[in-house]
Amino acid sequence: MTRKIKIGNITVGGGEKIAVQSMTNTKTTDIDGTIAQLCALRSAGCDIARCSVPDRESADALKEIVKGCDMPIVADIHFDYRLAAAAAEAGAAKIRINPGNIGDKSKVDYLARFLKERGVPIRIGVNGGSLESKFGDLPLDDAMVESALGHAKLLEDCGFYDTVISVKSSNVKATVSAYRKLAAKCDYPLHVGVTEAGIYEKGLVKSSIGIGALLLDGIGDTIRVSLTDDPVKEVHAANEILKALDMYRGAYAEVVSCPTCARTCIDVKGIATAIEEYASSLDVKLKIAVMGCVVNGIGEGKDSDIGVAGGKDRSAIFKDGRIVRTVSNDDILEALKEEIAAEVKELENK
Secondary structure, eight states: OOOOEEETTEEESTTOOOEEEEEOOSOTTOHHHHHHHHHHHHHHTOSEEEEEOOSHHHHHHHHHHGGGOSSOEEEEEOSOHHHHHHHHHHTOSEEEEOTTTSOOHHHHHHHHHHHHHHTOOEEEEEEGGGOOGGGTTSOHHHHHHHHHHHHHHHHHHTTOOOEEEEEEOSOHHHHHHHHHHHHTTOOSOBEEOOTTOOSHHHHHHHHHHHHHHHHHTTOOSEEOOOOSSOHHHHHHHHHHHHHHTTOOOSOOEEEEEOOOOTTOOSOHHHHHHHHHHHHTTOOSOEEEEEESOTTTHHHHTTTSSEEEEOOSSEEEEEETTEEEEEEEGGGHHHHHHHHHHHHHHHHHHO
């Protein structure tokens, strides 16, 4: 099990809740725009957010940004270690550095001592695309692990142990392999993700494979789905990954539906979409199934709390695998909503 580390008001590692992270894509100097995006991320279920700090103006802007959002802010630093110090003074809850471009040992020493005095943790964020040249002869996974552990050792030599590590690449297999090797060699909390995953659909697939494989191995204390898209979509995707793995800590309504076939006589997609929207605000643990036919529908949906199995003219509404009523196909949506509302009321009264 990894050690616990405080990032603002969030504790990561040591069996704590897997934290969902994202990153703003606004200009950090656009204080109002950045705060607005951070608030949107928080509302979507984000726990920790990162802001890029490419210059002193951005570091100064963090002073106002951290006041406008109740979420821990991570300052993303490249090349200039002095910006990390400025960001910490501005209120950043964590500093992310890329060992491949932060500078020599003396700069790392200074930064470690500066941040230790202020209780600000560091994420060593190794990126496969910017590894130090000395690792050029190693396989990518080994190179990332050696780079991460080498820089963790530099921090340890300064008495600094509030460290989170990530070893990301756009190569899913290399990323998963690197994290598995890293997890076997250290107890630092690990921030997991596939970097540069791509535009929405491709990025979702690559991230789900990489993050999902690692979480199933018990590896990962914070996660980020990296998408070339609205960062709010990253948060939604991360939460869906956690829900699919039954690792989401919180009550939510889940809608499952069949892929449809020639037997289907009801609008499965339309009904499932409408029920998904209807149930999205429910704060109860509930599983709802929308199945296209009675051949397999009730059996496949038997682990659902409520569901429908479509028929030619009438469909079966079932609860816990047992048919409770049949309705005209025109009335499926309203009937499901009635049953969901009744179930929610019953759960709330328990």
